[in-house]
Amino acid sequence: MDAKFVRDRITGLSGTHLAVSLGIALISAALILDWSAARTFGLVALTLPLIICALVTTVVGYWAVPMLRRWKAGQFIRQDGPQAHLKKAGTPTMGGIFIIPVAVAIALLWSQFAAPVIAVSALTLAYATIGFLDDWQILRYKSNKGISPKLKLALQVGAGLLFCLWAFWSQPADVMTIALPFGLALPLGLLVFPIGWFALVAESNATNLTDGLDGLAAGTGAIALLGLGALIAPTSPELMVFCACLSGSFLGFLSHNRNPASVFMGDTGSLALGGALAGVALLTHSLFGLLLLSGVFFVETLSVIAQVSYYKATKDENGIGKRLFKMAPLHHHLELTGWSETQVVGWFYTVTGILAMLCFIIFW
Template sequence: MDAKLSPEQGLNISGIGLASLLALGLSATALTFDWMANRTPWQAMSLTLPLLLCALGSGFIGHLVIPVLQALKTGQIIREDGPQAHLKKAGTPTMGGIFFIPVAVIAACLLSNFAKEVLAVSALTLSYGFIGWIDDWQILRRKSNKGISPRMKLALQVGFAAVFCIWLMFNQPTNITNIALPWVSFSLPLGLLFWPLAGFVLVAESNATNLTDGIDGLAGGTVAIALLALAVIIAPTSPGLMVFCAALSGSCLGFLAHNRNPARVFMGDTGSLALGGALGAVALLTNSLAALFILSGIFFVETLSVMAQVSYYKATKGPDGKGKRLFKMAPLHHHLELTGWSELQVVGTFYIIATLLATICLAIAPF
């Protein structure tokens, strides 16, 4: 019997291995910090129980929902000018966010005993997920890469951000407008300037996470790492939101059971916009914007690569109306693919970078 594996089988095992290592690493991290804080891992207000419960729940429900998405013909439309290896992904169901986001939201609300801050963050998360669903649905309906107009998408994001900020004004924690800087002994007082910043954070974080979602397992894994690190950082002061972050991190892990390379489903804007909104909302409520900035390093660089690409193209546009490209393709992960990196190399490298950023945050966080 020939014991050699085909390239597809080898890739499949590598994808499973990468997702498994991430799941083991995050589970060990949750157990360790629960032990350090004298929390039992099976209690509702812990890191471990929400993480594992949502990972299992999301993974199981995915087996039920993905065939339905396939039957509804929600196959992803692939850009022809992108990496050629992506063309074989055409037809893979998208809108996976419709099952793993609600799993985390429901679990977090139940485990936190419907704490008002958890309800508020959950509402913002679902609202941004709804924007993403509209965009995904329009893409599928039109059978193109164009969903709702960028202006409409931005207007909806700003609108929901404004509603959240209004709620925050009347339910704000003490000194929320003073941005805490964990590596120094003072805060940065912003006063009224905090509110436009808050709206910008929600919109920018959701769009940055959305741009990162372009390779199997990339957004799901990097966001899972950022969420669990944020959960650890805010645990001493915001146990309810700690549970929310741990639950959403676990739900991302369950989603990766289906989204790791080769993916059986994509999260779509339904998932990516919701994840970014959740990160931004939690950071605002817990005065963790400095930590969020570090944890979002990958999302930030991905966004900068797109901005730089567009700006450079416009600046070098000649009489023929064509400009030069700074990258082979933006965002950055596509550029790396087109320079010869495999998807798994990109994802593995980004996981390592996300872990390093999380470690830096945990090292400087004032526990």
């Protein structure tokens, strides 16, 4: 199968086709992983929590989305962005208020309130709350600017610090080791905590930057979460279930967020997504694995850093610089070069899926 055939197939898919295809792919992957590990598709497995959370989030969304419309929680669209996005103005945002609680509640019950699940759930809810404050400020003042960047970063740093302190005092000493491919390990000692602290803040901002197209962050996040759950399954079954629950909730959210979206997740969902991924990775020695799984989020972040740096470096006497990309993050650049929204999303799903498979192979 050549690249042109794959490209053409992805280009022709609608938002519904992409969401259904992703759902089939993730459920099939979960079934295969559970079968190969002899988990018999029971309670401590990937498949059942994935499916249940997807169904519950889908159903809850049919109540929550009209509620957000009644709250007039409409998204404000940047005037300097892709012109095709202007028609999205007024679409409800803050969809994270039903994605995250569904996943966290089911994960806590499913794991019988295991301590690591309580900890990552608290972290995920903390980042969701930060995102909610940002979203609420945007809606309150009817602009695309929320709380100040300094305050937002300070809150993320503070929540990350509390989580790292809890991990330091409560977790076994081997939490200070990072697993590397092919059975290798890197003992970092106390250095793992500032690295993990940085990962919490960086990952939450990276997923936030990726949330710019219908279904993009939700779909790539669902893939990354299931991949992380598969990676940690042998050593951390409770956190595997947490990852499966959150993956399922983001998959269910696609029922409402696929192109054309009837709701956006907002910072409430995107910050929580990144915080959950990094929190689980820190507790399970999987920060290097997370780096691979987060390849799309990482590139999106790099595109923003490169754009800002290049603009500043090329400023002329009038203070105007040149742009490296038509617009950052990368997904907007691709749109402005002629890619359709579903084409970008489809390719990002594909790349994230390939990275998840690669990660699973080299760590097993």
